Every structure is written in C-alpha cells, then in structure tokens.
Amino acid sequence: MADGPAPAIELRGISKAFGAVQANKDISIRVMPGTIHGIIGENGAGKSTLMSILYGFYRADAGEILIAGRKTDIPDSQAAIRAGIGMVFQHFKLVENFTVLENIVLGAEEGVLLNTSLGKARKLLRQLSDEYELHVDPDALIEDLGVGMQQRVEILKALYRQADILILDEPTGVLTPAEADHLFRILRGLKDQGKTVVLITHKLREIMEITDTVSVMRRGQMTATVRTAETSPEKLAELMVGRKVLLQVDKAPPRPGEVVLKVENLRIHDEQGVERLRGVSFDVRAGEVLGIAGVAGNGQSELLEVLGGMRPAQGGTVQLTGEALDLTGSRSDARTRRARGIAHVPEDRQREGLIMDFHAWENVGFGYHDDPAYNRGVLMDNDALRRDAEAKIARFDVRPADCWQKARNFSGGNQQKIVVAREIERDPVLLLVGQPTRGVDIGAIEFIHQQIVALRDAGRAVLLVSVELDEILSLSDRIAVMFDGRIMGERLPDTTDERELGLLMAGITDTDRPVATAEVEANLARSGGKAR
Amino acid sequence: MDKLPRWADVALIPVVNLVLALIVSGIVVTLIGENPFDAMMIMVNGAVGSTYGWGYTLFYATNFVFTGLAVAVAFHARLFNIGGEGQAQLGSLGVALVCLYIPWPHWTLALPGAIVGGALFGAAWAAIPAYLQARRGSHIVITTIMFNFIASALLVYLLITSLKAPGMAPETARFPEATYLPTAQDFFAAIGIPFARTPLNVSFIVALIACWLVWLLMWRMRLGYEIRAFGHSEPAAIYAGISPFRITMVAMLISGALAGLMGINAVMGEQQRLLQDNVLGAGFVGIAVALMGRSHPVGVLLAAILFGALYQGGAELEFETSVPREMVVVIQALVILFTGALDGMVRGPLEKAFLRYRKQPKPGVAAE
Amino acid sequence: MDFLTVVQILDSTVRLATPLLLACLAGLFSERAGVVDIGLEGKMLIAAFFSAAVAYSTGSVWLGLLAGVAASMVFGVIHGLASITFRGDQLISGVALNFLASGMTVLIAQDWFAQGGRTPALDGAARFSSIDLPGAGALRDVPFIGPIYDDLISGHTILVYVAVLMVPLSWYVLFRTRFGLRLRAVGENPGAVDTAGISVVRLRYSAVLICGFLCGLAGAYLATGLAAGFVKDMTAGRGYIALAALIFAKWRPWYALGACLLFGLLESIGNRYQSLDLLGLQIPSQFMQALPYILTVVILAGFVGKATPPRAGGTPYVKEK
16 A cells, blocks of 8 residues: 555544543544445444544544545534535434425535525436436425435435545444445445445444455454455454454254234324334244344334333234233233233333433332332332342343442443343243344343343243344344334244345345345335334 | 532532622622622621521522422423412412411411412412323423413402402402411510511421422332433333323422412411412522522522522612612522523533543543 | 504504514524524513613614614523523523513613613603604595505504514525525534534524524514613513414414414403403403413414424534434
8 A cells, every 4th residue: 555545534543532431542544545444343432433533523632634645624524524525424414304405405505595506406416316326306305205215315415515535324224135235336336436435334244245444443442454355254253342252142942832922913103193013913922032123113113112011002902921902091001011021121221221310220120110029108118129229230240330320321231231130030921122232232242142042941922123133033033024014924044044034124025036126225215114 | 420429410510500690690789889798798697697587588488499399390300390480379379268268267277278279279270281291292381481471360350350359459358367377486486585577487397398298209209200200201201101191290280289389378478368469489489499409309498598598688688778679580590590501611611620530531431 | 343443453463563573583583593592581671671771871762772682682692602502401591581681670770770670761862753654644534545554554663664574584584595594404403504514503693693683673662662661571471472472373484473463463452451342251351461371372282283393492402423
C-alpha cells in the first residue's frame, strides 16, 4: 500500500471517553478508496462511536482524521457532509410524515423557496435511481414505506449530497437475507463507481461475503485489520472476543412430551386497524424449543405480546396445557399469565423487562411483586426481595454482584441475566423468549443459551422469537417462519438451511424453484413489514 | 455506577438551585432599590423570628404540603398535574358543604368528615382529566389547566347563586362554631406556653400524617411500587401486568384528594367560610415544592416549610418596605425555573466535577 | 337580536380574537419546532407591561411595542435556554415563566409607578389608534354593507390587521420555504435534521424567538390597543386559551384563525350578556367564560377529530445513533 493513492479515510490515534467509559482508545485505520471495508465487533465494542466521530456526531478527545489524504476537522455533520461522507444509521433518520423527496432535500435545499429545490431534486433523483438501481417513489410518504425502501431513501440522501464515502451501521438487521443480498449488490455497484463503503456489523457472514478488508474492534480498541480473503470466521470471532468461541450450542436431542401451548387461528389488529397476525396456528410441546424466525415487524412481536398478556387478540384461541387462555377480557393481563405459569423474557429488556431506574433487587421481583413471598400483609417485604436478589445474582454470576445498583448501570449482558434469572427461576410451564441475546456480549450469550436449553431439558416448553437466524438454527428443535402475520411453514433445523428459511421469511413457500430478488422485494413491499 | 453520589443528587443540587434562585431574587430586589440583605433579614425575622411568624409560616406550609404531595404523587406516575389549583378549589367546596350542611357536634367529628369531603371533591375533579388521559390519551397537562379555569368559573357561579350568603360578597355563610378547628394558640395555651394568634391549626398534624402515609404508599406498598414502575416505563408496566389505566386513575385520584385536603386548612381552619378563591395559588406552589423536594415526602415537607416561610416573610417585607408581596411569586418562579427547568445547568458541571474525583477512565465496559 | 347588535358583537369578536390569534400563531411556530410552550401567557403579560410602561414614559406607542416585543423575546430566550440548551422540562419552564411574568410585572410596576401594580392610563400617541380604511365613511350609510365595512372591517388598530396577515404569512413560511421545511422537520424528527447537517439548536431557537416576537405583539395589543394601560394579570388566561386554540386548530395556521375567532366570539358574547337565554335555558356568563376550556377538553378527548401534535414535541434533543 506504500505508493498507491491516498487512503479515502485515515484515522490516527482516535480516543473518546464518555465519563468513566473509554469507548474508543487510540484507534488507527486506513480505508483505501473504491473498497468495501468492514468494521466488526461485539455490542459495545465502540464501532458506532468511532463512526459517529467520523460523521461529526461526537468530537474525539484525541487523534486526527484524514480524508483523501488531507487532514480534516469534522466538528459537526455539516463538515462531514462537506468532506463527502454519508452515513446510514441503524435507526433511520427520516421524517415519517414527509415525502421521500422532502426527506432527500432536507438540509441540502437550493434557495430559500421550496418548489425550486424540490423540482431540481426530482430530476437528480431520477438519475441516481437509474444509475444505482435505487428505485423509490419520490412522492410517497416515508411512513407508508417498508424498511428496505426507507433504507434506500437513506442511501439516496447520501448520494444526493455527493458522498464519496458511505458508512452503513448494521444495515441488515431489519432485512431478509434476500433484501440483504440486494443491498450488497447496490454496495458493490457503488464500489465499482469508485465510492468507498464502510460497513459496521456484528455478523461474520456479512463481512466474509462483501468486504475487501476488515477491522476488528474489541473493548474500544482496534485489535486487527486484515484482508478479508486472508482470514476466516473463526479467526475473526477469536479476535472479537479475545478467546476461542464455540459458534454452536451443545445440546442433547429433544424429548418432546405433551402439547403445552396450542395456538389456533390467532388474529390481532394494531391501533390503526391493520392486521398484524392473520390467523396463526402452531403448538409447542413440553421439552422442546420452537423457534419463530422472520424479519422484524412481521408479527412475531405481537405474538409474544399476546401470549405474554401485554395486548388483547381479536380472534382465535390459545390453550395452555389444555385450558383456554382469556385473550380479551379482564383476565388477559400479564399478571394472570404469570399465575398460569407463563414466564416471559421480553424482546426489549430496557423498555419492558426492567425498570432502568430501579435497583437490581426491585427488578428481581418485577412482575411477581404480588408473590406472597415478597409481601407481608399490606406492605412489601423488601428484605425478602433483597435476599432473593442476592441469591439470583450469585447463581447467574451477575456483575457487579451488587443488588443496590440501578439496572441501567449494568451492561447489556448482565441486565439480560437479571431478566432471565427472574423468569427462568420461576420454573415456568412455558417460557416466552424474545431476542434473548440482542445487545449481549458473547460470554453472556453462551450462558443464556445454556439456561434456555437446560429449561427445555427439564421438560418445559420454550417459544423463542429471534431475528438472528444463527440463533434460531442453533437453539430450536423446530422452526416456524413468520411473514406478514402468517406462518409460512415449519422446518426442522437439521434439514433446512439459511437459503430456504430466507425465502420463507420473504413469503415464498415454493422454496425449490429459483427465485428472483425482485419477487422477494415485491412481497416485502406488500407486507409493509416495518421495524419497530 | 451513578454519575452522582446520592447525597449530591438529593441535597446538593436542590440547595445549589435554591441559592441560584435566591441570588437572582437578590439582584431583582437590588434593582428596585432595596438592599437584598436587609430584605432577607426582614423576611427571615418575619417568618421564624416569633411565634407569630412561625404560626403563619407553618400555616402556609400546611397548604403547600398538601398541594406539594399532590404534585409529587402524580410525578411518580409521570403525570404532571397542574390542576392542583382547581382540585383544591373543589376540595374547598367539599369541605364547605360538609361543614355547612351536616350538623357536627364537635370538631373531632367534623374534621374526619371534612377530610372525606375535601378528598372526595378534589379526587372527583382530578378524575375526568385522569380518565381522558388514560382512555383517550388527552394530555393531562392541558386538561388539568383547563379544569382549573372551569373550577373557578363553577365556584363563582355557585357563590353568586345557590351557596351565596345574604349580603354583598360572593361567599357562603360562616360555618357553625362546632366545626372550628383548634389552633396552635389553643394547643400551646393548654400546656401553658404563650403562642401568638395565628391560623395555624390541627390541620398541620394532618399534613404530617399525610407525608408519612405517602411515604408508606410509595416505598412500602405494592401500589406505590406499581405507580413508580409505571412512571418509569409504561411498556414495562404492561409487561408486568400493571394496568396503565388503573395506575393513571389511582395516582390522579390520590393526587386530587391530597390537593382537595388543602380545604381543611384554608377553609375550615382559617376562613371558616367559602370564598371565591381560597387557594390563592397554593396549587401552583405545590409544583415548586414537589420539584424542590424531589417528590419525596420528607423533601416536600422541608420545601413546604421553606415556601411557607417565604410567603410569611414576603408579607412582612411588603409591610416594612416598598417591595410588594409579588416578590414571593418571583422567588417561587425562579425556584421552579432553576430546580425544574434549568436543572441541567447545575447538574452537568457537577457531574463533570465528580467525575474528575473518581478514578481515571478504564477501558472495557464501553457504551455504544 | 338585531343586525347592528350582531355587527357589534362580531366587531368585538375581531378585537378579542386578535391577541389570541397572535399568541396562537406564536405557539404554532414553537410547537411545530418541537418546543412545547405553555408560557404564552407569561410572554404576553410581560410584553403587555413593558409596552404600556414604555409607551407611557416615552409617549410613543411604537417604542412601547418595541419594548414589549423585546421583553417577550427575552422570555423566549430563557425558555430556549431551559428547554433547548439545558434540556430541561419544557412544561415546567413554561410554568415558571408564567409566574415570573406575573410577579415581575407587579414588582416593577409598583417600583416605577407606585399605583398598585398598574401603569397609568395611556392616551393619545401612547396608544394604537384605529385605522379607517379608505371609503369607510362614505359607505357608512349603505345598508347592510355599510355597517359591515365600517364597523367590522374598518376601524381597528394596525395590530389587528397585522394579526390577520400573519395567518397567510405563517402558512407560506411553514409550507413553502426552506426554513419552514426544516422547522417542521425538527418538530417531527430532530435526528433527521441533525444528521442532515443542520443545527437543531439554531432552528429551535429561531422558533422560540419567533414565538416571543408574536407573543410580544399580542401582549402589546392587549395593553395599548384593546385596553389603555397595564393592570395586574391582565392576560387573564388568554395565553392558555391560545394554547387551547392551537390544539383546536391541530397546529395549522388557517384553522388557528377559525379557532381564535370562535373563542373570541364566545368571549364577546360572554362580555355582552350577563346570562344568555337560549331556547328557554338560562346560560350563565360563567358558563360562557368556561366554554373555550370545556370545548378544548372535548377536542382533546378526541370526540371531535383527533389532534395529533408534532411527534418530537416536548422532548429535548439528545444525539443518539
């Protein structure tokens, strides 16, 4: 690399601390123009912070940034845009009730009046769409578009501002495998046009598939930068975690028993009257894990919420060990569900599973605070709660082992351990688990997976919802795939693969024939699956 | 680890905020041509320099304890009840009706009756905004403001029609003597200590009990646990089987009832008849009191006494200097501004300062 | 009720609706940018006082207007500091500013004029005088059109016409200019604005300043146009009615005009009749006074069309990825 062109991006000794937390420490990388560079690391490794510094969202405490060989100061996003950097954030930065066109010109308008800049933008947009296969209706409202489309608007926004460098933060989290393929095609197209792409992800597969070079981050530091062709997933995983990692979960063959949960023809509308579940039927037996795969927003969340007593259903029946559950009336709440033996590890532990400003000991009783063991007459028995919390913290190796810490002061993995301890130690008949390892470090992932498998081995039924196909494949004894509020089919983990599941996730049941991505996209656009 | 030690959060920041409010108030006093230190001395002397001062200070404080607790309980459920004023108005009406239309033989019976009347009417006035918030999503801040205005229109209407006593003034007849509450003067006279004649009465004890009950409710009972959980996160509450509707209703009913209890002090304890406005802004002082007291009963009690002293001191200030008693409204506004809205101005630098005392940044536990 | 009475009621409706409309549009700019402002009342009040005080001292209503607007904008800046810079609670800041205005005006009025918290009465050039539109006199005697043109349309002070013109102007600025696009965007999703390289802080401060400016006009009109001087707490809840009108109008300029005229009409009828006989039912004036508030509650309850506020309203902007 000695005498080639100047790197598109060069970072020298970037450091950034938030309070006592060192998010980035002395990070240096070089990204050559016209390449796709991956940045991989666990949650909390500091990837997003680093890219936010590059986009002027944060200021680095130390270090310098060179763009195309020139030292560049990036105090704000305006400066980043001027330097030719475009960013597609994990959570899209779009104004929902504006049109595509309005979103694209926002901040890059020409002149004081709107009409002239919208007219010009419309023309330019058409050119860009043709050039990069990024077709969107300029007059559609963002809130009416699916996530895949919204992502395209984000990319178009960057291109409209003539970005040479495009940074994408976890862009595939909300996409089906087929949509992700299409995104990668677009990215390759951009690369062929000489653009530089930086892809931030925690998925090894994506790194191997599309990047030219890859940097690995661990605990705020850059541990290695290598050519993708010269490395392997195992090696990258080891660099990410700092030790050898088992990418597979060890588990004995299932011994399914009686049907514990029987769901028939379940229907749900959301507040706008849109049907989110359109007649879902399945059952889960004792001693097995049923995994529900699907792109986020296809009804899985609503399914968990109904079963967990967080929302009413509009039709269908649910039976738990042969007895019907109340789905609409006064006994359809979460409290009654818990009393029936349904435990629930919710999808979003910070919004739902924990009260972030409560101490750990208060959280250990959350949802079970009616339990006589935690009460003495009309008053709560806080001592009993604290004793129980200390025991659970010890058994689940929660760190720091201090029940007086507030939930928000624990890392993602330890927060999740508190939730899992609370729910699993109730020895439930049925465990509902949503995204058990989202934002959890690898060590805790292994531990939580083991706990789920142990519960299943103890003869309990487990319903697992996850958008991570790897997790579904390694934990489930059976897999059901959801698309647009329906179950598209059931498969066994040993006899299926990611391609087949991916097609089911896009609503294509006839998985043997060759399928064009256009069809996948058309289906997804129709389903209107949106990230929540 | 929390950014600030607990003592800094509960004590240091409110004190710094208060000092800032007092400094700005001092500047205002200087600008209108008075010496702020002299003014301060007059206020302190007037508020706590005599049994007369103490009597009025604690009398006002009693009102503010009730309205402050009302705001605080709602705050815990993340509901901003600006309607304390209207709820206290209605509570006063409830107290007045109980005192006027039930022939009580003795104040010991009239007081519980009035407590029930005040609490019921106050709660009822909070019930509609609470219901609209819980079922229709109508923003409770706006609806409670609207209900303040509706309450005062309603009271004026009643006082010039059905409740009006003979005479010019729009007010009710005087309550029967059996409902008069014993004052601090009566109490101290009984044990042989001279105490000035002030409206401070047995309601103060009721206020102290209310503080203790609110503490018990919020930190020792399941309902309080649920209210606090709901206040921190509504989705989490639903997840835990806590009904948002129930909590919104219950929290607002308790809040309205507490505001309504102000009537026993102001109407039964002092005026002994219902006037057009018995609350005189105490509902709004409750906001300042709850903010300063960090929504904790002990904090509310201390802040209420502070504001009681301000009100009493302000009255003395008006008497002795050219500073009108609106000075107190200015100080109250500044306290709300600094403790409630400009909190970040003090908190930010303090957090940085505390951080510097702690150990150097460590790699690891990174936040993304 | 004869025709002339109707014209008179409508004429007073226009005058009473003017401060509501200006304050309502003020709130519109602020809330469209995501800054909730329940401090409209306080801004109007402080502007009313300073406009009357300076108009009295200098004898010029224009200098008074300037002072009133400046005072209101200073309050806007304080609200901005609290809710934008220090990310405090916007509702609490608004409450605080209302009290600050209520206390400060009396305090300063007492210090300057020693008349129990009011300014001396204004007259002559210290007040806004009414403007006769061309031909008003000539048309006066034409039946029907004459009274309407002469009484209802002509003969108001300049601020009334300014307020009415503000409606199309606000609409144009919000929906047809770059500034308006950005302003609306920052009230919906400040993250989108920030990542597009535009300063959220600067946009929100401009909204807060526009809000202060318009409230300043509203307050000045109260003290120097509608009344002849400042009296204690003279806004009497108008800031809250303007807020109610804003919700009623679903945050849109033209609807705001309609809502403010309606509330102005209610106030005008309430002022004119102690009690109203409607189909044999005696309606007390207190009910008329409370009616804007009751109507707003009904609207808020969603029984008459849902009012959806700007999505980012009330929340300070914190950068996140």
